[in-house]
Amino acid sequence: MRFCIHRGTHEIGGTCVEIESQGKRIVLDIGLPLDVTDPDAMALHPVPGFDKPDPSLLGVVISHPHQDHYGLAYRLPQETTFLIGEAAQSILEAADFFTPAGLKLQHVIHMAHRIPIELGPFTITPYLVDHSAYDAYAVLVEADGKRLFYSGDFRAHGRKAKLVEQLIADPPKDVDVLLMEGTTLGRPESEQGFPSEDELVPKFVEMFEQTDGLVLVWASGQNIDRLVTLYKACRRAKRQLILDVYTIHILRATGNEHIPQAGWQDIRVFLPKSQKRRILQDQSFELVNPLKTYRIYPEAFATEADRSVMLFRPSMIRDLDAIEHLKIGRLIVSVWGGYLKNEKNKPLMGWLEQRSIPMDRCHTSGHADANLLGDIRRAFPQALLVPIHGEAPETFARWPDRLLVGNDGEWYEINY
Numbered sequence: 001m002r003f004c005i006h007r008g009t010h011e012i013g014g015t016c017v018e019i020e021s022q023g024k025r026i027v028l029d030i031g032l033p034l035d036v037t038d039p040d041a042m043a044l045h046p047v048p049g050f051d052k053p054d055p056s057l058l059g060v061v062i063s064h065p066h067q068d069h070y071g072l073a074y075r076l077p078q079e080t081t082f083l084i085g086e087a088a089q090s091i092l093e094a095a096d097f098f099t100p101a102g103l104k105l106q107h108v109i110h111m112a113h114r115i116p117i118e119l120g121p122f123t124i125t126p127y128l129v130d131h132s133a134y135d136a137y138a139v140l141v142e143a144d145g146k147r148l149f150y151s152g153d154f155r156a157h158g159r160k161a162k163l164v165e166q167l168i169a170d171p172p173k174d175v176d177v178l179l180m181e182g183t184t185l186g187r188p189e190s191e192q193g194f195p196s197e198d199e200l201v202p203k204f205v206e207m208f209e210q211t212d213g214l215v216l217v218w219a220s221g222q223n224i225d226r227l228v229t230l231y232k233a234c235r236r237a238k239r240q241l242i243l244d245v246y247t248i249h250i251l252r253a254t255g256n257e258h259i260p261q262a263g264w265q266d267i268r269v270f271l272p273k274s275q276k277r278r279i280l281q282d283q284s285f286e287l288v289n290p291l292k293t294y295r296i297y298p299e300a301f302a303t304e305a306d307r308s309v310m311l312f313r314p315s316m317i318r319d320l321d322a323i324e325h326l327k328i329g330r331l332i333v334s335v336w337g338g339y340l341k342n343e344k345n346k347p348l349m350g351w352l353e354q355r356s357i358p359m360d361r362c363h364t365s366g367h368a369d370a371n372l373l374g375d376i377r378r379a380f381p382q383a384l385l386v387p388i389h390g391e392a393p394e395t396f397a398r399w400p401d402r403l404l405v406g407n408d409g410e411w412y413e414i415n416y
């Protein structure tokens with residue numbers, strides 16, 4: 001068995017790993033690099049089967065539904081077999097209707113926690129992990145008597161922390177190569193550790209309680225853990241949570257009845273103009289008609305502002321500006337801080353200033369801190385450690401034994 005990291009040895013995102021055994025191949029992730037603005041124009045990695053169908057490419061694993069792991073999948077031939085979690089696939093399909101970043105896959109094998117999948121010479125065993133994307137997996141790949149473990153993106157301070165603790169307590173044995181993400185390594189916060197999702201709840205509650213008027217929370221509609229956090233905080237602060245139709249469909253796509261949904265107490269549904277346009281264009285009224293009872297219409301926003309929290313994205317500014325006499329008390333930014341520096345979000349800053357809306361932050365990382373990365377490294381003591389999905393692979397030198405800092409596009413034979 002040999003492997004090649006086509007992209008991701010020295011950057012966060014754009015991950016793509018090819019593994020070969022007996023002339024057959026599989027690929028782990030086909031991510032859109034964070035700095036690529038035109039994915040249509042990006043040259044695909046030199047993997048047979050990417051440009052046109054090739055029977056030696058047996059499957060492409062999508063570890064989790066984040067664009068930097070699946071964002072180039074739409075460029076592959078329709079015949080390509082994908083391995084992805086069932087909920088992850090549903091989430092990408094639900095997103096596909098409303099955003100250009102969604103994905104519809106034709107040929108799919110569903111991954112499930114610790115259920116091995118045989119694919120030619122490969123045995124692929126997925127391990128469900130804790131991450132800010134729902135239905136995220138690490139995978140063990142076995143062939144030719146060799147074993148490679150790919151961590152995917154993970155953490156242990158979210159709502160599935162136990163799974164990662166179990167992985168550390170009972171890891172696959174005799175792993176030869178460990179491809180481990182290092183997103184946060186090199187950042188001082190990573191050494192201190194990140195707050196847990198549950199620790200965010202009282203922080204949100206306090207901010208909600210201190211606000212007159214509507215609270216806006218900017219968070220991803222696909223960060224399910226965060227939406228659960230917000231719902232819990234809303235219940236405690238006695239505010240209703242207003243979610244847009246897109247987010248409601250993402251929540252439903254998880255297939256998990258324990259996750260907040262339309263119909264739950266104090267969840268209201270809002271249809272932003274952009275989503276309304278999309279529904280009208282496609283005549284897809286079945287997406288909104290069943291939600292009628294839970295809808296909140298613009299007129300009610302002003303009168304119910306004091307007892308509402310709204311999940312916000314900068315694209316909703318126009319919807320809010322169209323509502324008369326709406327008092328917006330605060331914006332809480334609950335996404336990665338880097339987005340704030342993005343040129344694209346300059347109009348948001350101008351808008352906040354113009355409407356005198358104070359901005360606060362309340363967030364925790366989707367990725368492992370330095371301590372947890374050390375725990376994972378030690379769980380695979382015999383493995384060659386190969387950094388991936390990090391900007392500073394040299395920071396892995398804190399685990400100097402059996403360390404290989406590779407380069408994009410280089411092949412490595414697993415033969416020791």
Ligand SMILES: [Zn+2]
Binds near residue numbers: 066131133366
């Ligand atoms: Zn991710």
